[in-house]
Amino acid sequence: MTLRDAGRRVRLFDRYCGPGGRMSARQENDWQCDHGAQYFTARDDAFQAEVARWQHAGAAAAWPARVAVLNEPNQQSQPDEPNAGRQTRRIERFVGTPSMSAPARWLADALPLTTHCTIGKMWRDAHGWRLSSTEHGAIEETFDAVVLALPAPQAAPLLHAPSPELEAIARGTVMRACWALMLRFDERVPLPFDAAFVNDGPLRWIARDSSKPGRTGRETWLLHASAEWSDAHWDTPAARVAADLLDAFAQCGGPPPAAWTAHRWAHANVAPDGDPAPGYVWREADGLGMCGDWLNGGRVEGAWLSGRALGRAMVRALQSA
Numbered sequence: 375m376t377l378r379d380a381g382r383r384v385r386l387f388d389r390y391c392g393p394g395g396r397m398s399a400r401q402e403n404d405w406q407c408d409h410g411a412q413y414f415t416a417r418d419d420a421f422q423a424e425v426a427r428w429q430h431a432g433a434a435a436a437w438p439a440r441v442a443v444l445n446e447p448n449q450q451s452q453p454d455e456p457n458a459g460r461q462t463r464r465i466e467r468f469v470g471t472p473s474m475s476a477p478a479r480w481l482a483d484a485l486p487l488t489t490h491c492t493i494g495k496m497w498r499d500a501h502g503w504r505l506s507s508t509e510h511g512a513i514e515e516t517f518d519a520v521v522l523a524l525p526a527p528q529a530a531p532l533l534h535a536p537s538p539e540l541e542a543i544a545r546g547t548v549m550r551a552c553w554a555l556m557l558r559f560d561e562r563v564p565l566p567f568d569a570a571f572v573n574d575g576p577l578r579w580i581a582r583d584s585s586k587p588g589r590t591g592r593e594t595w596l597l598h599a600s601a602e603w604s605d606a607h608w609d610t611p612a613a614r615v616a617a618d619l620l621d622a623f624a625q626c627g628g629p630p631p632a633a634w635t636a637h638r639w640a641h642a643n644v645a646p647d648g649d650p651a652p653g654y655v656w657r658e659a660d661g662l663g664m665c666g667d668w669l670n671g672g673r674v675e676g677a678w679l680s681g682r683a684l685g686r687a688m689v690r691a692l693q694s695a
């Protein structure tokens with residue numbers, strides 16, 4: 375959007391059926407569930423203004439969830455208000471509406487997006503950057519610049535031939551897996567919270583997805599396993615994973631579901647490594663950039679700020695070219 379607003383022609387390619395990436399949801403006949411990002415916060419002024427635009431467009435809303443912390447001595451305390459008695463600012467959580475992918479869909483409406491288009495190769499010739507996709511072969515257009523807005527492990531192989539330097543940056547980032555389990559119930563689950571951070575066992579987060587604004591259909595809960603557990607159980611069959619996570623959910627007071635669906639995220643979140651994140655990468659001489667959460671501390675807000683900062687750097691560079 376930053377490039378388009380500066381008068382540049384932009385094309386988007388995504389390997390999935392729509393935009394959203396890890397901000398995505400499963401939609402079925404009588405249920406829906408966000409199985410990637412659960413909510414986002416907005417601390418930066420510019421991102422707060424962006425979220426307000428999304429809210430105005432009906433693509434996002436605040437989620438006033440009752441959030442607990444489980445398996446700690448002070449069980450079910452509110453993590454938003456850690457110091458009872460002291461004045462603390464409550465964290466405001468936002469979600470896409472009617473599902474988590476809505477903000478990306480709303481943004482992409484303004485740009486030409488080719489879906490089901492997995493970029494498998496990129497190279498430069500005398501006219502500029504060329505791309506080729508697994509589904510459609512070589513893309514006819516040539517480009518002044520290419521941005522890889524992908525998780526680091528997916529960006530790395532594309533960079534092997536055109537930029538070993540950027541490939542090395544991407545390969546230097548570790549991203550962790552996440553097993554997600556989507557549960558459907560015939561009746562409301564009688565737990566006294568809408569979501570909980572779980573600090574023990576395989577689970578890290580459980581949420582009543584149907585408590586989010588704009589959701590329709592059955593009572594739905596989402597379970598996320600911890601990164602450590604998910605990495606260790608990457609090759610475990612889904613039925614075994616579901617049995618272990620449902621057992622852990624039962625220990626949180628959750629009843630058995632009427633049905634479940636599992637999803638395995640390979641590159642869910644950045645592993646914290648202590649190095650300051652560069653925000654984005656831009657090599658003006660090559661017309662090549664990278665952005666995304668992994669370059670800016672993780673999370674939805676980090677990803678958005680990374681893309682915006684890269685867009686601005688590119689506008690400056692392309693204007694002076």
Ligand SMILES: Cc1cc2nc3c(=O)[nH]c(=O)nc-3n(C[C@H](O)[C@H](O)[C@H](O)COP(=O)(O)OP(=O)(O)OC[C@H]3O[C@@H](n4cnc5c(N)ncnc54)[C@H](O)[C@@H]3O)c2cc1C
Binds near residue numbers: 389393525639677
């Ligand atoms: C399980 C889980 C829980 C999370 N929880 C939260 C949370 O609660 N709060 C929060 O703020 N963040 C959360 N996150 C992180 C958040 O989702 C990400 O930080 C953010 O969505 C990253 O956006 P991105 O644009 O950088 O990358 P992505 O969303 O990964 O987008 C990359 C896009 O590139 C496409 N793509 C990949 N390879 C190719 C290719 N070769 N050709 C074409 N297209 C390609 C993908 O289809 C995808 O659409 C969570 C993530 C997961 C998976």
